[in-house]
Amino acid sequence: MGRRKKEPRSVHRENIVSVASALFMEKGIAATSMDDIAKAAGYSKATLYVYFENKEDLVGILVLNSMKKLYNYISSALAEHETTKARYHFICHGLVKYEEEFPFYFRMVLDKINIDFEDHDYLPEEKETYQIGEEINEKIKHFLLSGMEKGDLRDDLEIMPAIFNFWGMLSGIVQLAANKEEYIKKSMGLSKKQFLEYGFSLVYHSIALKER
Numbered sequence: 001m002g003r004r005k006k007e008p009r010s011v012h013r014e015n016i017v018s019v020a021s022a023l024f025m026e027k028g029i030a031a032t033s034m035d036d037i038a039k040a041a042g043y044s045k046a047t048l049y050v051y052f053e054n055k056e057d058l059v060g061i062l063v064l065n066s067m068k069k070l071y072n073y074i075s076s077a078l079a080e081h082e083t084t085k086a087r088y089h090f091i092c093h094g095l096v097k098y099e100e101e102f103p104f105y106f107r108m109v110l111d112k113i114n115i116d117f118e119d120h121d122y123l124p125e126e127k128e129t130y131q132i133g134e135e136i137n138e139k140i141k142h143f144l145l146s147g148m149e150k151g152d153l154r155d156d157l158e159i160m161p162a163i164f165n166f167w168g169m170l171s172g173i174v175q176l177a178a179n180k181e182e183y184i185k186k187s188m189g190l191s192k193k194q195f196l197e198y199g200f201s202l203v204y205h206s207i208a209l210k211e212r
Contacts, residue, residue, distance in 0.1 A: 009051070012043075012051055013051050013052075015041055016037065016041050016043065016048065016051055016052065016058070017058065017061055017062065017065075019037055019040045019041040020032070020037045020041075020055075020058045020062065021062050021104075022040075023036055023037060023040060024059070024062070024104060025103075025104045029055070029059060032055070033055075034048055034049075034054070034055055037055075037058070057125075059108075060124075060125030060126055060129070061125050062105060063105050063108055063109060063125070063129055064125040064128055064129045064132070066098070066101075066102040066105035066106070066109070067105075067109060067129050067132045067133065068132060069098060069101065069102065070094070070095075070098045070109075070132075070136065071132050071135060071136055073094030073095070073097055073098055074091060074094055074136055074139055074140070075139065076090070076094070077090035077091045077093075077094050078090075078091070078139055078142075078143055083152075084143075084146070084147040084150055084152035084153060085152070085204070085208075087143060087147075088143075088147075088200075088204055089200070091140075091143070091170075092170060092196070092200045095170055095171065095174055096174055096196060099174045099175070099178055100178075103178065106171075106174075106175070107175070109129075109133075137163050140163050140166060140167075141159055141160075141163060144157060144159060144162060144163070144166075144207075145159070147207075151209060152208060152209060153207050153208055153209055154207055154208070154209050155209070157207060162207065166203070166207070169203045169206075170200070170203060173196060173199035173200065173203070174196070176199075177192050177195050177196050177199070178192075
């Protein structure tokens with residue numbers, strides 16, 4: 001136990017976050033108590049509160065960490081490819097990768113991100129999560145503008161509505177494929193991958209001016 005106490009604070013926080021993430025995915029947030037997390041992580045409840053103020057603090061950190069991964073996926077997709085269609089393709093697959101790695105937080109991010117930072121008590125992680133989301137939207141904005149300038153995408157796109165519809169359609173397709181994989185296979189004869197590719201193609205054609 002003495003050796004454990006000598007470990008850096010960051011190690012303890014990472015241990016607790018990892019255990020909390022597993023419990024939230026297994027039992028759900030509401031059904032998981034700080035007692036559950038402390039017991040599974042091998043800490044006393046009092047020690048747990050040394051590192052985290054409450055359960056919401058833990059949830060905020062987990063959502064933030066997952067959003068950072070999504071940002072990296074999107075950034076890589078846009079940085080490593082030049083053609084509009086290739087960049088779009090890798091954005092889509094970055095979103096699929098994010099959902100497969102963080103299914104629980106994928107749903108949470110889609111559900112609600114706080115935007116009221118003046119008249120509402122909020123965690124620092126909430127504001128940082130919001131800011132990362134805005135940075136992702138800015139990257140998608142540049143992707144759309146670049147595609148329009150190249151003549152690959154329609155020149156009548158209204159950027160902000162297009163960005164939100166873009167995310168809504170793509171995330172809906174990804175979530176549907178994850179939730180209804182067996183139904184899609186039985187009723188349509190399509191694998192999850194085939195269904196995703198078909199859906200992504202439909203969305204691309206809705207914003208594309210012409211094939212390149």
